[in-house]
Amino acid sequence: xxxxxxxxxxxxxxxxxxxxxxxxxxxxxxxxxxxxxxxxxxxxxxxxxxxxxxxxxxxxxxxxxxxxxxxxxxxxxxxxxxxxxxxxxxxxxxxxxxxxxxxxxxxxxxxxxxx
Amino acid sequence: xxxxxxxxxxxxxxxxxxxxxxxxxxxxxxxxxxxxxxxxxxxxxxxxxxxxxxxxxxxxxxxxxxxxxxxxxxxxxxxxxxxxxxxxxxxxxxxxxxxxxxxxxxxxxxxx
Numbered sequence: 001x002x003x004x005x006x007x008x009x010x011x012x013x014x015x016x017x018x019x020x021x022x023x024x025x026x027x028x029x030x031x032x033x034x035x036x037x038x039x040x041x042x043x044x045x046x047x048x049x050x051x052x053x054x055x056x057x058x059x060x061x062x063x064x065x066x067x068x069x070x071x072x073x074x075x076x077x078x079x080x081x082x083x084x085x086x087x088x089x090x091x092x093x094x095x096x097x098x099x100x101x102x103x104x105x106x107x108x109x110x111x112x113x114x115x
Numbered sequence: 116x117x118x119x120x121x122x123x124x125x126x127x128x129x130x131x132x133x134x135x136x137x138x139x140x141x142x143x144x145x146x147x148x149x150x151x152x153x154x155x156x157x158x159x160x161x162x163x164x165x166x167x168x169x170x171x172x173x174x175x176x177x178x179x180x181x182x183x184x185x186x187x188x189x190x191x192x193x194x195x196x197x198x199x200x201x202x203x204x205x206x207x208x209x210x211x212x213x214x215x216x217x218x219x220x221x222x223x224x225x226x227x
Contacts, residue, residue, distance in 0.1 A: 035217075044208065044219060044220075044221050044222045045157075045165065045208055045210075045219040045222075046219070047215075047216055047217040047218065047219070049216075050215070050217075058215045058216075059216075060116075060215075060216035061116070061216065094164055094165075098212070100153075100170070100212065101153075101155045101167070101170040101171075101212050102155065102157075102167065102210070102212070102217075103167050103170075103176070104167075105164035105165055105166070106164065107163075107164055108164050
């Protein structure tokens with residue numbers, strides 16, 4: 001079955017760029033939207049944005065100025081870059097697949113922003 | 116942005132009893148062209164990613180026990196656990212997917 005796996009540094013310094021990659025295995029990469037969602041420790045879920053296999057992307061307004069999503073269909077991967085991070089960006093970051101609705105999530109990766 | 120508001124924030128239910136979680140959206144989630152409500156429910160257990168329970172407001176995802184049911188339309192929705200089991204202890208989130216940005220409710224913690 002389809003599985004998603006996040007990868008990237010678990011510690012990022014303030015003002016630097018958070019970079020994560022999600023690898024999709026076991027299924028088709030096309031015809032879906034691929035999303036990033038984050039969850040600060042002990043708090044709720046925040047949708048960051050999503051990207052189609054074609055490269056068309058959409059972002060939540062509060063993060064739009066700092067976020068870039070990209071997709072590499074040859075590797076079945078999509079990526080998140082969040083620049084100028086602060087402690088408020090400390091969270092578990094999830095990647096997810098969305099057809100009409102989000103149906104598959106990665107296990108999540110904790111990213112701590114600290115010097 | 117569509118604001119999703121869940122109630123209550125937490126509830127304690129005895130084993131075998133009914134649990135009811137409400138979710139209210141600030142905008143209509145019913146798309147008239149296909150008569151679908153663009154509302155999903157997720158369950159999140161500690162240390163795990165959320166898991167899809169319900170989509171289109173009332174359709175159970177594959178493998179979800181039939182004690183979980185979703186109802187409602189428009190702006191008011193309900194998730195019901197008909198007979199709470201120990202493994203149902205979790206935080207439950209509603210989410211709208213009729214438009215971007217996708218938005219979630221703040222979560223409801225269900226305890227025994």
